[in-house]
Amino acid sequence: MRHFWAFLFLLVPILGVLTFLLAPYYNHAFPRDISEQGHVIDQLFMFILSLTGIIFVGTEVCLFYFMWKYNGQSNAEPVKYSHGSHTLEVVWTILPAVTLLFIAIYQMNAWADAKMRRPNVPVTAEVTGRQFNWDVRYPGPDGELHTPDDIVRVDGDIHFPSGEEVLLSIKSADVLHSFFLPNLRIKQDVVPGMQQYMWFKCREPKEVVDIVCAELCGWGHYKMSGRATFEPRAEFNAWLKEKAAEQNVRQVAQAKEEKKEEKK
Amino acid sequence: MSDSHAPKFSYQPALPIPNGKTCLWLFLSTEIMFFAGLIGTYIVLRFGAVAWPAPHDVHLSEPIGAFNTFVLICSSVTVVLALEAAKLNQASKAKGWLLLTFLLGCVFLGVKLYEYNAKFSHGIYPVRPHGLVYDKADIHYAAAVRKRLNDLKTDLTNTGAAVTPDDQARITVIDDVMRQVDEAEAAIRNEPDSPAGVIKLMELAYQIYPPHDHGTVLQAAEAGAVPPAALVKFAALEQPVAGEAANSQNAEREGLNEKYPWLRLPIMIPGGPMWASTYFLLTGFHALHVLVGLIVFALLLFKTLDRSRANVVENIGLYWHFVDLVWIFLFPLLYLF
Amino acid sequence: MSTITADAHVHSHDDHTHAGSFLSTYVFSRDHKIIGIQFLFSTLIWFLIGGLLALGIRWQLAYPWSSMPILGKLVYSAEGGQIAPEAYTMLFTMHATVMIFLVIIPILAGAFGNFLIPLMIGADDMAFPTLNMLSYWFMWPAFFAFGASFFVGTGPASGWTSYPPLSLTSEAQMFWLIGLTFVGVSSMMGSVNYLTTIIQMRAPGMTMFRLPMTIWGMFITAILQAFALPVLTAAGFMQLMDLKLGTGFFIPEGWSASNSLRASGGGQPLLWQHLFWFYSHPAVYIMILPAMGMVSDMLSCFARKPLFGYKPMVYSIAGIAGLGFIVWGHHMFVSGMNPVLGMTFMVATMFIALPSAIKTFNWLGTIWGSKIQFTTPMLFALSFVSMFIIGGLSGIFMAATPVDIFIHDTYFIVAHFHYVLFAGTAMAVFGAIYFWFPKMFGRMMNERWGKVHFFLTFIFLNGVFYPMHILGWVGFPRRLADPYHYETFRHLLPLNQFMTWCAILMVTTQIIFAINFFYSIFFGPKAGRNPWRANSLEWQAPSPPGHGNFDFQPIIYRGPYEYGSPEVDEDYYPQTTPPPTDRPLAVPAH
Numbered sequence A: 001m002r003h004f005w006a007f008l009f010l011l012v013p014i015l016g017v018l019t020f021l022l023a024p025y026y027n028h029a030f031p032r033d034i035s036e037q038g039h040v041i042d043q044l045f046m047f048i049l050s051l052t053g054i055i056f057v058g059t060e061v062c063l064f065y066f067m068w069k070y071n072g073q074s075n076a077e078p079v080k081y082s083h084g085s086h087t088l089e090v091v092w093t094i095l096p097a098v099t100l101l102f103i104a105i106y107q108m109n110a111w112a113d114a115k116m117r118r119p120n121v122p123v124t125a126e127v128t129g130r131q132f133n134w135d136v137r138y139p140g141p142d143g144e145l146h147t148p149d150d151i152v153r154v155d156g157d158i159h160f161p162s163g164e165e166v167l168l169s170i171k172s173a174d175v176l177h178s179f180f181l182p183n184l185r186i187k188q189d190v191v192p193g194m195q196q197y198m199w200f201k202c203r204e205p206k207e208v209v210d211i212v213c214a215e216l217c218g219w220g221h222y223k224m225s226g227r228a229t230f231e232p233r234a235e236f237n238a239w240l241k242e243k244a245a246e247q248n249v250r251q252v253a254q255a256k257e258e259k260k261e262e263k264k
Numbered sequence B: 001m002s003d004s005h006a007p008k009f010s011y012q013p014a015l016p017i018p019n020g021k022t023c024l025w026l027f028l029s030t031e032i033m034f035f036a037g038l039i040g041t042y043i044v045l046r047f048g049a050v051a052w053p054a055p056h057d058v059h060l061s062e063p064i065g066a067f068n069t070f071v072l073i074c075s076s077v078t079v080v081l082a083l084e085a086a087k088l089n090q091a092s093k094a095k096g097w098l099l100l101t102f103l104l105g106c107v108f109l110g111v112k113l114y115e116y117n118a119k120f121s122h123g124i125y126p127v128r129p130h131g132l133v134y135d136k137a138d139i140h141y142a143a144a145v146r147k148r149l150n151d152l153k154t155d156l157t158n159t160g161a162a163v164t165p166d167d168q169a170r171i172t173v174i175d176d177v178m179r180q181v182d183e184a185e186a187a188i189r190n191e192p193d194s195p196a197g198v199i200k201l202m203e204l205a206y207q208i209y210p211p212h213d214h215g216t217v218l219q220a221a222e223a224g225a226v227p228p229a230a231l232v233k234f235a236a237l238e239q240p241v242a243g244e245a246a247n248s249q250n251a252e253r254e255g256l257n258e259k260y261p262w263l264r265l266p267i268m269i270p271g272g273p274m275w276a277s278t279y280f281l282l283t284g285f286h287a288l289h290v291l292v293g294l295i296v297f298a299l300l301l302f303k304t305l306d307r308s309r310a311n312v313v314e315n316i317g318l319y320w321h322f323v324d325l326v327w328i329f330l331f332p333l334l335y336l337f
Numbered sequence C: 001m002s003t004i005t006a007d008a009h010v011h012s013h014d015d016h017t018h019a020g021s022f023l024s025t026y027v028f029s030r031d032h033k034i035i036g037i038q039f040l041f042s043t044l045i046w047f048l049i050g051g052l053l054a055l056g057i058r059w060q061l062a063y064p065w066s067s068m069p070i071l072g073k074l075v076y077s078a079e080g081g082q083i084a085p086e087a088y089t090m091l092f093t094m095h096a097t098v099m100i101f102l103v104i105i106p107i108l109a110g111a112f113g114n115f116l117i118p119l120m121i122g123a124d125d126m127a128f129p130t131l132n133m134l135s136y137w138f139m140w141p142a143f144f145a146f147g148a149s150f151f152v153g154t155g156p157a158s159g160w161t162s163y164p165p166l167s168l169t170s171e172a173q174m175f176w177l178i179g180l181t182f183v184g185v186s187s188m189m190g191s192v193n194y195l196t197t198i199i200q201m202r203a204p205g206m207t208m209f210r211l212p213m214t215i216w217g218m219f220i221t222a223i224l225q226a227f228a229l230p231v232l233t234a235a236g237f238m239q240l241m242d243l244k245l246g247t248g249f250f251i252p253e254g255w256s257a258s259n260s261l262r263a264s265g266g267g268q269p270l271l272w273q274h275l276f277w278f279y280s281h282p283a284v285y286i287m288i289l290p291a292m293g294m295v296s297d298m299l300s301c302f303a304r305k306p307l308f309g310y311k312p313m314v315y316s317i318a319g320i321a322g323l324g325f326i327v328w329g330h331h332m333f334v335s336g337m338n339p340v341l342g343m344t345f346m347v348a349t350m351f352i353a354l355p356s357a358i359k360t361f362n363w364l365g366t367i368w369g370s371k372i373q374f375t376t377p378m379l380f381a382l383s384f385v386s387m388f389i390i391g392g393l394s395g396i397f398m399a400a401t402p403v404d405i406f407i408h409d410t411y412f413i414v415a416h417f418h419y420v421l422f423a424g425t426a427m428a429v430f431g432a433i434y435f436w437f438p439k440m441f442g443r444m445m446n447e448r449w450g451k452v453h454f455f456l457t458f459i460f461l462n463g464v465f466y467p468m469h470i471l472g473w474v475g476f477p478r479r480l481a482d483p484y485h486y487e488t489f490r491h492l493l494p495l496n497q498f499m500t501w502c503a504i505l506m507v508t509t510q511i512i513f514a515i516n517f518f519y520s521i522f523f524g525p526k527a528g529r530n531p532w533r534a535n536s537l538e539w540q541a542p543s544p545p546g547h548g549n550f551d552f553q554p555i556i557y558r559g560p561y562e563y564g565s566p567e568v569d570e571d572y573y574p575q576t577t578p579p580p581t582d583r584p585l586a587v588p589a590h
């Protein structure tokens, strides 16, 4: 097998491309997208994947071809005593430069949409990361955060209205965390001492998805999960009301407890 | 260089200077990046800070700093003179200039120590366990004041000896402050949503350690660190003083800590802890570099500084210029802006 | 004592009770070759440790919470061999720390930089041999500090990036930071020494543009180290102060840990990230530029053909280094940094791919029209090119800010950097060991077993790391002790088990290498001065070179890549061979 090594290297592009082609059939690709804005990121990913895929196949096949053609054992021709080529250098500087510039400009809008153009809607909820849970605080009937009628949940069960723009105010109570919704293609680190916003829109009427913490935050990082439930506005409001009632009952009970304690 | 029996090859150096000097220049560029990191940190933290103390709040004196700058610049001149003398093979003259450089360096460090001491005496330390500086008048501050008062009181009452009138006076002061802490804490506890408690605490804080510069308070207020209501209260509180004698303002107001030096209560300076951290970090590392320079100078003073040592003098001189240059950046950054 | 025999050197490692002359010759040696080999042995041992830590990671990812065979019983006997979550965090933190700070950086600059720089430029030693010795011995406090950190509490567990405030909650972090500082001091001493040597001690005729690419790689790397590292040292010191002295540089307003106020704050957690990446982004190029240089030398030598585009190659190394200073923010796209800043960092990052593209195409140009000899070093060099393309191209995905929102902190990143670091640099290092082994020890390594080693490593490494791209595509987050805790990722377990078995087999494969390595030191066939018929200067010295390196005054007549020159009958034309007198002087490589 004179060309054993050349063919070994040919396996790289073949298997490399095959892996990416087959993976979606085994559900080993993007998790289901339930968002309005996620397809932009998916398309950009696929665009870069095909572009780099072409470059990948091109360069790897080129490598294989040279290894095969210029194998010292079979190539009888004398080596080309060349120190380089000015034209070629210019060509392979300009071409990638143009490609890269194109990618750079092409994606700017998506970035601005994702992180810079905050929608002009009231804050739906405030999410706070803490070791190791996601707490949420809804504004309650008065529509304002940090007032006595706020609805606070600390069980990691977070509900959002679907079909409308959701604006979250996010922060951290202790160390860095990252609020990651794989199914909505959004992620934002939360930094202690910093107040940030993130926004998204679920296009499916009813969905329950994972909330992942994507920034190392201590030994329990792996289990800092939450469940995000998206439901139509009516259901969401009903849920809020129910939770508000629960909270009141709890508060009254607590107050009673305290009274009892005092009496003792 | 290598052991003696190594063959000596000829080389074609790119720079017409000895290896030692090349290496020193490279070393200095790493040093520049080191200080760039520190100064960058200072700038980021300072301009990202909600409030930053004015020089007088933290007992920073521009004239003293300027004097020290002058001293260091002089020492840079004398080290050049030492080099010139060494080049001319005037060993004793070179030694004289070097000794002068050494002394000027010592003066710089001495003044630095004096400045540090001025801060320490007011409880401004770079780090927590000794540091008395608090950023805000909040519950942590109240707790710290209370703790200090309690410690003082137990010291006074547990001596076993009879209570002298002097002690009695002290106890009165302590009780008075304690009452204010209690009031403030009660206010915070009972009305968590109203700024009344915080205002009380701030009043107390300013009694203990009045701001020497009004700007800091305003700055803190603008950035939202002080509740607006508290500010209104303050404007009223400060008015008479500002009106009384605008120019002798600093001398006019005396805090409890200054009036009763034994008290040493925690003090509140908006931005103070971070100021202390960066100030001591920057000047500390600079002082460390000065110290290294002084040690090398001291070692050199035991040698004959003739032409053969001109190289060494030149290298340490370069280093000394660098140390000087760093200070020329630090002085305006820390004292003037 | 003017020659170093391989046997004597190896004995130095198990026998330390010899006379003073022995100590000064082999232990506290100031000879750059000995220091280089000391670095090589130390880093190889740490490489093994780092590899075993990686197996721990892989085990947990394939069989979460199940007792690890053999090792588990030994290390985690208290937990019944099970890896606890905090232990998992420690595993990947220390895996990365060891691999980056104790393996890749010191093996490139410390081992190969030390060994090759004076030999390749025609110097008898480094400019400052004592400083050089110190730079090795300053690694030992780092070895001890990192080693000790394993035993403090549950060990450092904040990732190799040590982001505060999390890092400020761990006591072991103190040892970690001290270790980092010593690595920094060592690298700083090394880099000023290398720079001085390369600038001032080149043999007559060795102009800057006749330097081998290896030296260019080392030179630019040393510049990067000299300029980027001090910033990390400063930052590390500040973190140490935050940890131990209660300052608040990286601690935000009102931050508390375990209910006690640590500092009154005003600091910025993001500041650490900026300072850290200001160093650590250039550091990733510190970890690849010397490898690129060595690969260029191996490629040209075994293609028997001049390097294609020498000057563009040099300029692109410089370009990578220059741009490398202004792209650090691409690690922080979703960190909460100002998004406008993110956009500028994105553009800079895109453009850093350009010099890499130029290098890649020139490597392909080098083997075009050549006569390739498939020796072991050549196979590793070729695989470097092949794998670097994969690792580099995945960098483009992450440089695209919107895509990075999704793939940041997923296995896509892990795939990226293992392709550039393991499949790239580590493979180049294997190649370099096979290539320069004869010069180091005077004997050849076994070619057949070398090829077996290459083949298996190549297969298994792709088996471990290629599927990581796919995991990243699903959004599989990194640094999770149990990713299957999430329903979204539960179906990825079988793929992870496959990867783990590839990893186990890959580490096992290295036994072949280790045996080959040690066997050849003693019993390998004797190598002459120039077993590969190569041009560059080190091959004209004896193998192994004696004290002072050369037994003649090297004078350089041409660049190092004159293979297949029509001027001479052989297919190589060493840099020191004077041109034939009856012909005009050789045209200098342009």
Ligand code: HEA
Pocket: A055, A059, A095, A096, A097, A099, A100, C161, C284, C285, C287, C288, C330, C331, C349, C350, C352, C353, C354, C356, C357, C358, C360, C388, C389, C390, C391, C392, C393, C395, C396, C398, C399, C400, C404, C407, C408, C409, C413, C416, C417, C420, C421, C425
């Ligand atoms: C040797 C190490 C090395 C090298 C060389 C690189 C090279 C590159 N890296 Fe990588 N990187 C790391 C080591 C390295 N990286 C590490 C360790 C991390 C993670 C740290 C952590 O978080 O723990 C990381 C993380 C990392 C991130 C952060 C991701 C995140 O956390 O979200 C990004 C983002 O932009 C990035 C980008 C790049 C780019 C654009 C290059 C470019 O230089 C690549 C250029 C090369 C090519 C593009 C291929 C060859 C070119 C062609 C074939 C020509 C044609 C190509 C085109 C026209 C596109 N890297």
Ligand code: HEA
Pocket: C044, C045, C047, C048, C050, C051, C052, C054, C055, C057, C058, C092, C093, C095, C096, C097, C099, C100, C104, C158, C159, C160, C161, C414, C417, C418, C421, C422, C426, C464, C477, C478, C479, C480, C503, C506, C507, C510, C513, C514, C517
């Ligand atoms: C140079 C860098 C380097 C190298 C070589 C490796 C090598 C390997 N890495 Fe590593 N890895 C990192 C750098 C590196 N890694 C970094 C920076 C991280 C991020 C950490 C973080 O998140 O903070 C990481 C994280 C990381 C993870 C992710 C953990 C997580 O996020 O949860 C995983 C998981 O699979 C992994 C696996 C492996 C494997 C299987 C190898 C294998 O390739 C290992 C193979 C080892 C060998 C082959 C050793 C062989 C030994 C010899 C050759 C010596 C012979 C001895 C003598 C001759 C004396 N690594």
Ligand code: CUA
Pocket: A129, A130, A132, A176, A177, A178, A213, A214, A215, A216, A217, A218, A220, A221, A222, A224
């Ligand atoms: Cu919270 Cu990870």
Ligand SMILES: [Cu+2]
Pocket: C280, C281, C284, C327, C328, C330, C331
């Ligand atoms: Cu980077």
